[in-house]
Amino acid sequence: MSLLSVRDISVHYGQLAALRGVSISMDEGETLFVTGPNGAGKSTLLKAIAGAVRPSSGSISLADKVISGQPPEQTARLGFSMVPEGRHVFGSLTIEENLRLGTGIRADKDRIEGDLETVYEVFPMLAERKDGQAGVLSGGQQQMLVIGRALMAGPKLIAIDEPSLGLAPKVIDQVYDTLLKLRDSRGLTLLIVEQSSTRAMLTGGRMVLLRGGKIVLEGDARELANDESLRRAYFGFGEH
Amino acid sequence: MTAVLQILFDALAVGSIYALGALGIALIFGVMRLVNFAHGDYIAFCVFAMLVPSTDVVAIVLIGKLPAILLIPIILLIGAVISVLSEMLVFRHLRNANPATMMICSFALGFVIQHVLLMFYSSRPKAINLWSNLSLPVEIFGARIPLLQLLTIIITFVILVALMWFLKRTRYGLEMRAAAEDFTMARMLGVRANRVIMTAFAVSGLLAASIGLILATQTGVADIRMGMPIMLVAFVATVIGGLGSLPGAVICGLLIGAASVLLQVFLPLDARPFRDAFLYSAVILCLLWRPDGIFAPRSAKQRV
Ligand SMILES: Nc1ncnc2c1ncn2[C@@H]1O[C@H](COP(=O)(O)OP(=O)(O)OP(=O)(O)O)[C@@H](O)[C@H]1O
Numbered sequence A: 001m002s003l004l005s006v007r008d009i010s011v012h013y014g015q016l017a018a019l020r021g022v023s024i025s026m027d028e029g030e031t032l033f034v035t036g037p038n039g040a041g042k043s044t045l046l047k048a049i050a051g052a053v054r055p056s057s058g059s060i061s062l063a064d065k066v067i068s069g070q071p072p073e074q075t076a077r078l079g080f081s082m083v084p085e086g087r088h089v090f091g092s093l094t095i096e097e098n099l100r101l102g103t104g105i106r107a108d109k110d111r112i113e114g115d116l117e118t119v120y121e122v123f124p125m126l127a128e129r130k131d132g133q134a135g136v137l138s139g140g141q142q143q144m145l146v147i148g149r150a151l152m153a154g155p156k157l158i159a160i161d162e163p164s165l166g167l168a169p170k171v172i173d174q175v176y177d178t179l180l181k182l183r184d185s186r187g188l189t190l191l192i193v194e195q196s197s198t199r200a201m202l203t204g205g206r207m208v209l210l211r212g213g214k215i216v217l218e219g220d221a222r223e224l225a226n227d228e229s230l231r232r233a234y235f236g237f238g239e240h
Numbered sequence B: 001m002t003a004v005l006q007i008l009f010d011a012l013a014v015g016s017i018y019a020l021g022a023l024g025i026a027l028i029f030g031v032m033r034l035v036n037f038a039h040g041d042y043i044a045f046c047v048f049a050m051l052v053p054s055t056d057v058v059a060i061v062l063i064g065k066l067p068a069i070l071l072i073p074i075i076l077l078i079g080a081v082i083s084v085l086s087e088m089l090v091f092r093h094l095r096n097a098n099p100a101t102m103m104i105c106s107f108a109l110g111f112v113i114q115h116v117l118l119m120f121y122s123s124r125p126k127a128i129n130l131w132s133n134l135s136l137p138v139e140i141f142g143a144r145i146p147l148l149q150l151l152t153i154i155i156t157f158v159i160l161v162a163l164m165w166f167l168k169r170t171r172y173g174l175e176m177r178a179a180a181e182d183f184t185m186a187r188m189l190g191v192r193a194n195r196v197i198m199t200a201f202a203v204s205g206l207l208a209a210s211i212g213l214i215l216a217t218q219t220g221v222a223d224i225r226m227g228m229p230i231m232l233v234a235f236v237a238t239v240i241g242g243l244g245s246l247p248g249a250v251i252c253g254l255l256i257g258a259a260s261v262l263l264q265v266f267l268p269l270d271a272r273p274f275r276d277a278f279l280y281s282a283v284i285l286c287l288l289w290r291p292d293g294i295f296a297p298r299s300a301k302q303r304v
């Protein structure tokens, strides 16, 4: 039985259909990249899983429980943690308060301090300023904070909307190293949205390409990334 | 010197009540974007809860006869309960409604509470005698300050410190601050919307009950409309403070209270009846200068 299963969901913003019959399925410990051009519906897909927007049809289940129509706090309790588009740092809270906010739902309380140390090791800059207000951080620093915050919730499945955004290439490497380490040591499942397929090619895993609210291509990330069909599908060449 | 001291205590005591009121309104606004105009009616409700329902002019105290150590917690509890109940019965169902709809409903709820009180107690204000020895003055550096005034200031200070501790040092407080800033993100991190909102209403109700107790002791009157003026000033204070900013609400509540006392003292005699015109002109100037309020919360700006 798969950890996450999205079955034929559609999401509408008023009249506009942002997703039109999308299905994905993920096993535990798997990595799935979602790519696609601007406005393809990538962020909407993550929001629908998180429970921040409600699908107009279809259903989503996580760990064998139906989560579509459930409030976001319920989905979080089943082990879904998310770094949404736009970061959403709590600017008036301190950095450490931001990091600890999501730990309230964890069953493995004894692991919290160790995880906090790990986050501080990966992002030493956060440790330096842990009692400072998060609102004054730069864009890249905020990105580190929200990735750390999502990890602190001790998720089974972490979804990150464009982790590379605003980060220096060296830091991006570190972020991916950490994620892959956690995947291999704890069976963390990774659902990652990236506009480009470069990372997917380096990291490996599965990849789906969204365009116009539909999945237009699906397969092994490395194979697809070298394939001409990806570029054609991405830009919509050869379609009428 | 003694005159200055007297004015200072007057200003602080009046400002304290407004600060408590503004805090109650700002707390709810923070988590729900609701301006709860029924807040003033919670105050009256708590005061009337001490009385036996009757339409006589002289109130017969019921639980008001209890010793303070019982009466105070009971009244605080009543405040919390009516506030939480109004959340569960009314506001919960309007969470996705627009702010204007919620505000109108809070007005309506306020009228409902007023008219329930009207039915049981009639519209005439009632004399109520609560701890009358608190109005005896105490001497501080030669100034004679009513004990209740001193107590009001101390109680407000204690409440503010306790609330600050609650918000800064407890899990509930952390969740409330996070929810006030970005509700959806907080929920995605597991913060329970219902729990946070109910906590905010409970605390807000406690604040309303505290005001009720102070007012009833101070004025010796139970009046169905007694919460209204406080609510209005408190609302103004939260707007000038920057809706949603708790420190802003407290500081502006104190400032408005202080300003009204100072104007009362220093305006020429002929101008005193128009004190509020001066006060609210200052409010308008303040808002022209800072339309979002003096302490508008600085949310995390998105930067790349
Ligand atoms: N809150 C909203 N209200 C109305 N329309 C929206 C909203 N959010 C997204 N949309 C629209 O839905 C479509 C999909 O948006 P979405 O943000 O999911 O795309 P995306 O693939 O994440 O794009 P990007 O690469 O720019 O982040 C777009 O046409 C967008 O304009």
Ligand SMILES: [Mg+2]
Binding pocket: A042, A043, A044, A085, A161
């Ligand atoms: Mg997006």
